[in-house]
Amino acid sequence: MTSPSLPAELKAALGAKLEGVSRNEVAARSALISKTYRDGGGSGTIRSEADALAYALARMPATYAAVAASLNALCEVRPDFKPETLLDVGAGPGTASWAAAEAFSSLRSFALLDANDALRTLARDLARGRARLGDLKYQEGEASALLAQSEPADLVVASYVIGELGETGRTELADLVWSKTRDTLLIVEPGTPAGTARILALRRRLVAAGAHVAAPCPHDGPCPLSAPDWCHFTQRLPRSRAHMQLKSADVPFEDEKFAYVALTRAPGTVHPARVLAQPLAGKAEISAKLCTTDGLVIARIPRRDKTAYARARRWRWGDAVLDES
Ligand SMILES: C[S@@+](CC[C@H](N)C(=O)[O-])C[C@H]1O[C@@H](n2cnc3c(N)ncnc32)[C@H](O)[C@@H]1O
Numbered sequence: 273m274t275s276p277s278l279p280a281e282l283k284a285a286l287g288a289k290l291e292g293v294s295r296n297e298v299a300a301r302s303a304l305i306s307k308t309y310r311d312g313g314g315s316g317t318i319r320s321e322a323d324a325l326a327y328a329l330a331r332m333p334a335t336y337a338a339v340a341a342s343l344n345a346l347c348e349v350r351p352d353f354k355p356e357t358l359l360d361v362g363a364g365p366g367t368a369s370w371a372a373a374e375a376f377s378s379l380r381s382f383a384l385l386d387a388n389d390a391l392r393t394l395a396r397d398l399a400r401g402r403a404r405l406g407d408l409k410y411q412e413g414e415a416s417a418l419l420a421q422s423e424p425a426d427l428v429v430a431s432y433v434i435g436e437l438g439e440t441g442r443t444e445l446a447d448l449v450w451s452k453t454r455d456t457l458l459i460v461e462p463g464t465p466a467g468t469a470r471i472l473a474l475r476r477r478l479v480a481a482g483a484h485v486a487a488p489c490p491h492d493g494p495c496p497l498s499a500p501d502w503c504h505f506t507q508r509l510p511r512s513r514a515h516m517q518l519k520s521a522d523v524p525f526e527d528e529k530f531a532y533v534a535l536t537r538a539p540g541t542v543h544p545a546r547v548l549a550q551p552l553a554g555k556a557e558i559s560a561k562l563c564t565t566d567g568l569v570i571a572r573i574p575r576r577d578k579t580a581y582a583r584a585r586r587w588r589w590g591d592a593v594l595d596e597s
Pocket of ligand 1: 431
């Protein structure tokens with residue numbers, strides 16, 4: 273399992289970048305970037321080296337944790353998946369590449385692309401001299417133009433990117449990234465109703481084009497949830513002292529809500545149910561909302577069924593319910 277914490281090498285590289293930089297200035301820049309995101313804008317406000325660092329300090333721990341959790345879910349249903357090549361689309365500071373390097377020791381080549389020069393420069397600085405990512409290839413430019421010429425990869429990741437594109441751009445990007453996916457495509461978005469809706473639209477389109485869902489869904493059919501409910505997950509991650517200062521936070525952790533889909537070329541062999549909310553443990557039973565191959569189920573596990581009850585007590589929101597779990 274990949275930890276939700278940034279790898280020590282990455283933390284050290286970010287810490288080194290922060291040396292001699294005014295914390296107040298970084299906090300002000302990061303507040304502006306966060307406000308732009310909250311107001312529905314994208315990463316257009318990230319223009320300088322200082323902006324890129326502010327973005328990375330404020331958001332990289334959370335987007336890393338979300339990608340790590342999504343990759344853990346993928347690995348759980350596909351333990352024999354050993355990708356050698358990665359394509360990280362809209363890579364920003366390289367977040368998904370770092371998470372994939374942790375999740376898959378098999379990865380030997382990392383291709384990243386992004387339109388933002390400041391984030392690309394930061395990603396290269398953070399990776400320079402590091403054991404796994406030291407010789408990553410990072411291209412700067414519009415994703416659609418670069419993808420057309422990219423080599424296909426075993427694993428393609430688009431993390432927190434499609435929300436920055438309009439509907440036509442998203443559809444175009446979905447087709448392109450799928451055409452460059454040799455085995456598995458992972459798309460991660462914020463766990464808002466809008467983020468989930470974007471994932472579901474691309475899932476529908478790519479399933480129609482022949483993709484299969486590896487995770488989180490145990491089926492390729494329509495999502496059984498309907499508004500106001502939506503499919504999303506949450507990942508707790510630690511906050512460093514700098515991270516806390518930056519966000520004027522009181523607690524040393526945060527919970528990142530995210531939505532994701534992992535699509536594969538070949539159908540999977542296991543289709544575990546997925547826990548869609550934190551199960552409720554009452555006196556007489558545990559009740560859990562599960563997405564199953566037969567649709568949405570509220571499972572009720574009575575305390576008197578000792579073995580099943582003990583198993584269900586371990587279920588957490590986002591878990592796959594494998595036969596023996
Ligand atoms: C919110 S950041 C996410 C960065 C990184 N993937 C992560 O998870 O931390 C979105 C990134 O997508 C990039 N991006 C957005 N639209 C793009 C496009 N059309 N072509 C290339 N990159 C794009 C932005 O420059 C930015 O770096």
